[in-house]
Amino acid sequence: MMEAKRKWDVKKLGPLIGLFLLCIVxxxxxxxxxxxxxxxxxxxxxSINALIAFGMTFVILTGGIDLSVxxxxxxxxxxxxxxxxxxxxxxxxxxxxxxxxxxxxxxxGLLVTKGKVAPFIATLATMTAFRGLTLVYTDGRPIxxxxxxxxxxxxxxxxxxxxxxxxxxxxxxxxxxxxVVLKKTTFGRHxxxxxxxxxxxxxxxxRVDRLKLxxxxxxxxxxxxxxxxxxxxxxxxxxxxxxxYELDAIAAVVLGGTSLxxxxxxxxxxxxxxxxxxxxxxxxxxxxxxSFYQQVIKGAVILLAVLLDRRKEA
Numbered sequence: 001m002m003e004a005k006r007k008w009d010v011k012k013l014g015p016l017i018g019l020f021l022l023c024i025v026x027x028x029x030x031x032x033x034x035x036x037x038x039x040x041x042x043x044x045x046x047s048i049n050a051l052i053a054f055g056m057t058f059v060i061l062t063g064g065i066d067l068s069v070x071x072x073x074x075x076x077x078x079x080x081x082x083x084x085x086x087x088x089x090x091x092x093x094x095x096x097x098x099x100x101x102x103x104x105x106x107x108x109g110l111l112v113t114k115g116k117v118a119p120f121i122a123t124l125a126t127m128t129a130f131r132g133l134t135l136v137y138t139d140g141r142p143i144x145x146x147x148x149x150x151x152x153x154x155x156x157x158x159x160x161x162x163x164x165x166x167x168x169x170x171x172x173x174x175x176x177x178x179x180v181v182l183k184k185t186t187f188g189r190h191x192x193x194x195x196x197x198x199x200x201x202x203x204x205x206x207r208v209d210r211l212k213l214x215x216x217x218x219x220x221x222x223x224x225x226x227x228x229x230x231x232x233x234x235x236x237x238x239x240x241x242x243x244x245y246e247l248d249a250i251a252a253v254v255l256g257g258t259s260l261x262x263x264x265x266x267x268x269x270x271x272x273x274x275x276x277x278x279x280x281x282x283x284x285x286x287x288x289x290x291s292f293y294q295q296v297i298k299g300a301v302i303l304l305a306v307l308l309d310r311r312k313e314a
Contacts, residue, residue: 026282030283044167045281046277049226049252050171050175050252050271050274051223052073052223053249053252055219055220056246057253057265058178059219062191064119066123067123067124069219069220071128071131073224073230074131075134076227076228077224077241080093081093081146082138090151094152105216105220108126109212109214110213113212142236142237154232167229182267193206194208223242253273254273254302255276257269276301281294
């Protein structure tokens, strides 16, 4: 048993070693890679994917999947931007945007638990529906020219605190909170238990459906928060925002060592996985690699992550 635990601990170090080696290679290839400005910009970009991936970690740990996160991001941020453009107070608009993200997550959870729809199919359907609602709400056009004097909204995406961008601080705060939840609380232990063996968890008295509902609600809320950061940074709510973000989030989770079968993983690995994706994107841009080739490389990384997950399951 000790040998198996030691083997799992070694596997945990894999993503961290991969990130370290990737940074070494890029620092050799580009003089700009290790500069402070570049890293602050990199981490600010990573924060959006990391927040979504943190929620995705909980979903995947329960044996599910959420393909709708990018569409949730787009619709919730469009709602927030639209309300602020109509003169609604920034605090109220942000709260309603987060509430909208949570509601969309709850809908996903209800489809999976009460509707007995497979998570892949349920969230594929809502991904399409939420994207369509975003296009209807925005009439297919970006919402711009809002919140120019709202300090709170500006701070979320463009502010600094002691020289550190606020999105990075938000990412770290959410990470610490969710790390504690997974490691130290009953909810965290139950999340692992449901993913490890759902039927056994149900028979032992765990309220599996309620737990899944909470998990999908958490994912929706974090996707909405990521949308607020993106919208604040751009000072614009794009109807196409968040397209394919679900792929980056899933890749970050799996690269970090969380099993797609559920029941095994850790949120620190997800943070490392998000950093790997972010460093890769940043490095390819610094090296002036064509965006077409970047898509090919990212696809290969996602495929590699899934293959490594399958190998660990064998």
